Amino acid sequence: MIHLTPAALKAIIRFVKATEAPVAGLRIFVSGGGCAGLQYGLRLEQDKAADDLALDVGAAAPLLVDPLSHSLLDGLSVDFVDSLTRTGFRFTNPNVAGACACGQSFTA
Numbered sequence: 001m002i003h004l005t006p007a008a009l010k011a012i013i014r015f016v017k018a019t020e021a022p023v024a025g026l027r028i029f030v031s032g033g034g035c036a037g038l039q040y041g042l043r044l045e046q047d048k049a050a051d052d053l054a055l056d057v058g059a060a061a062p063l064l065v066d067p068l069s070h071s072l073l074d075g076l077s078v079d080f081v082d083s084l085t086r087t088g089f090r091f092t093n094p095n096v097a098g099a100c101a102c103g104q105s106f107t108a
Contacts, residue, residue, distance in 0.1 A: 002028065002065070003077045004057050008089065011080040015044065016060035024048045025064040030072045034105020036098060038072070040091050071095075072108055 004012070016023050024045050033039045045064055048054060053070055055063040065073060077092040096106040 001075065002055060002057065002063060002073055004063075005077070005079040007080040007082075008078045009058060011089070013060045019044055021046055023061045025052075025054060025062040027052075027064045027066075028073065028076075028078070029066055029069040034100060035102075036100040036105040036107050038108060039105040040089075042089060 012026055016026070021044075024047050027041075027043050027045045029041045030038050031041050044061075048064055049066065051067055052064045053067070055065065057063050072095055073093070075094040079090045079092070081088065081090050093106065095108055097108055099106040
């Protein structure tokens with residue numbers, strides 16, 4: 001299960017409404033990268049893959065999660081922060097074994 005805060009939901013709805021192309025969902029995934037080895041990714045998708053898990057989170061579009069990322073994202077909480085020092089999504093993940101100093105990448 002992935003939890004979105006009200007601020008994250010509001011941001012996702014705003015991003016979906018701002019796009020001109022049809023949106024099948026917001027993909028949330030884990031990929032290799034960052035200084036700790038793994039990083040989160042988000043992107044609007046026009047098509048849902050056959051093996052995607054589609055999660056209805058009350059947003060304008062479902063969250064799409066690929067099977068490889070699903071186990072790493074179980075229990076994830078996503079927030080959206082808009083402050084003087086940082087604007088963007090913030091991830092809190094109980095599956096993380098360690099993270100880099102900036103908090104943008106992690107190890108599982």
